Amino acid sequence: MTTSTVSKRSAAPKGGGRRKLTLPWIMLLVAGGLVLFSLVRAVSGANDLTSVGQVSGALQLAVPIGLAGLGGLWAERAGVVNIGLEGMMVLGTWFGAWAGYQWGPWVGVLFGLLGGALGGLLHAVITVTFNVNHIVSGVAINILAVGFTQYLSNFTFAEDGGSSKQSPRIEEITRITVPGLSDWLSDLQAKHWFLVSDLAGILGGLVTNLSLLTVVAVLLIPATWWVLWRTAFGLRLRSCGENPVAAESLGVNVYKYKYIAVTASGALAGLGGAFLAIVATGIYQEGQTGGRGYIGLAAMIFGNWMPGGMALGAGLFGFTDSLKLRGGAENVHALLLLVAVLLLLAAVWQLYKKKYVPGVIAAAFSAVFFLWYALTDEVPSQFVDAAPYITTLLVLALSAQRLRMPKADGLPYRKGQGK
Template sequence: MSATTVATKTAQPPGRPSRGRLSLPWILLIIAGALALASAVRLITGANDITSVGQVSGALRLAVPIGLAALGGLWAERAGVINIGLEGMMILGTWFGAWAGYQWGPWTGVLMGIIGGALGGLLHAIVTVTFGVNHIVSGVAINILALGATKYLSKFTFAEAGGSAKQSPTIDPIKSITVPGLSDGLKTLNDKHWFLISDIAGFLGGVVTNISLLTIVAILLVPLTWWILWRTAFGLRLRSCGENPVAAESLGVNVYQYKYIAVIISGALAGLGGVFLSEVAANIYQEGQTGGRGYIGLAAMIFGNWMPGGLALGALLFGYTDSLNVRSGGENVHALLLFIVVLLVAAVVWQALRKKYIPAVVGAAVAALLLWWYLAVDEVPSQFVSFAPHITTLLVLALSSQRLRMPKANGRPYRKGEGG
């Protein structure tokens, strides 16, 4: 029996090969259902901006750094290493990207940001894989170290180059693309406010309007990650290290090497997400720029059940709620309450059909409370609006917790030869 065959069996335990996984047809069906529901909510509430071209474009821009952090978490955890340090690696990406970007151009900044994040990943790999330190402790330490290091470095780099100790000089923007005829036509159709048709036009229009080249790169990384991890021998061996490293070692797989590669790639992807924040979202580095997106990226990865397609949906969800807050505030989030009520009612019916009555009762109570809130006020308070992405994170994780299955050896200490 070949090493690849056994690695496949190790990475996909018998009886549980596809539990909780989202296939492409299911992902498309979820998107179509969410779009139809959003269209109905838009017509009922009159909040036409929730599916506008600008809203979708903004959601995509806000989702990219979260999605890149989630992809980074996927690479590490599929190899059995928990990467809480994604936030710190994103911070390193923002700083190194800005530092190189304003001096030598934005694409040099992209390269240096990737290297900065990869260095954070290398440090995490050394501490956890080689020295066996607890993964959570190492990740938290990297977050603290990255924050302190960038604060210190900013004082004698950015402050002496026309910026300040908390902000870099302006960076030249990365080129954005708009498909002229198609973008204008879709925007016109979106402005008609027809049921579903205008919403589909808004969704497609946001994808072809003012889209950064770095956004296109980030989108392509999702199918590329899927192909590498699920369609190559390298990916099979890497995933076997996260499922059963002892069995992988017995077949000649260098477990340490694969863990190192995975965690370094994880840091590089998080660093790329940081570069996106400093070069696309803002064109400057600012202290505190990541805003916890590394942690939200972890939540998106868990929501996606450690699969590229699922985490992409999670990133879009978090980016969309953040975009609602940024663009129109309370009015759009007020409409979102009705959207959540309908989703909760559907979840209640599903749980009741499965005879899980306690979750159904809890879901029904929450749905009733949100419906009362929606009917009682015309606009959601600004405090709730600013916290909406984080509340969405908690709700999504709570509702999806029953279908999740992390890699079996994720976070467990491993020593070479321990299976002998």
């Protein structure tokens, strides 16, 4: 075997020869997905699928999921599993609402950050310092956060014009709409032209009735990528999640970086909770997180522990969640056709690669969804309500083979254990 042959084999991508998706390929896949979506919309007649209102609502629902996912990414890149995101979001909703109705929405946002950060700090103390199992700690924080906020609500909101389960109304954060452009895109979307109207609806939803806090949340995604992948600080933090013993041998204070990461994780989840209370609803309500912390964790896993992939996952879950708010039964019924086509494409691809068993299974499920779509006019309301959670399970199941978590994620670590 020649030296050149060895070098070529060593340079081959891991994981069965899979190559990393480049930006042109990603853009091509996005364009193909948009064409397919537009085709389904035109065939089914569900014109609200890509309307300005649908996209705007999906973005608002995706933001708290994305912030929770971003929080999970910070913690797990440092090697700490954060199941407690849901509890940290609960703390963010309560503290954000409590401060928001008294001193204004932006103060509420700050207190939501602080409330979530306290939950993250508690998780860091339990897991990093005392080396408790990360899952046990996260579940405990979720339970404690619910009980703690219920207790506080009894003698705060109930005495200030609210109730033990709901806060008084919070002042709204400024919303912006790009004048002229928003109206033009709305008119273009209303014409229901193939592809053009769908693109106009998507762009219109991004420039219409947009909260300033939504802008801040979206900007946190590229900011996280830059900090973690383009700075020395980010390199040290990620090294703690890949090989903390090696990081310590190079002079990295592993405990410090884990504390910073998990506290930041809680702060981001708390910001997501504050968004729910201040922007999405305008009030705190008991149980309003609705499992979004767990869905955010699923979005992070779907995105392969990367900010961009996590954002796509959050957008997908936010979109399916928004379907039940605007013509839910009709829109979800149209998605049956989309799922059928995607399964058919998957079957063709598997058969092309001579993987006959997965190909036949995908083809069979595709036929089932085609029949379901053809023989019904709408889906049961229960299915509409369950659509976000079904999507979460399906996406994680289909993407599981391509995932690569940080090598030391969730593993116990003691200072000096490599000596």
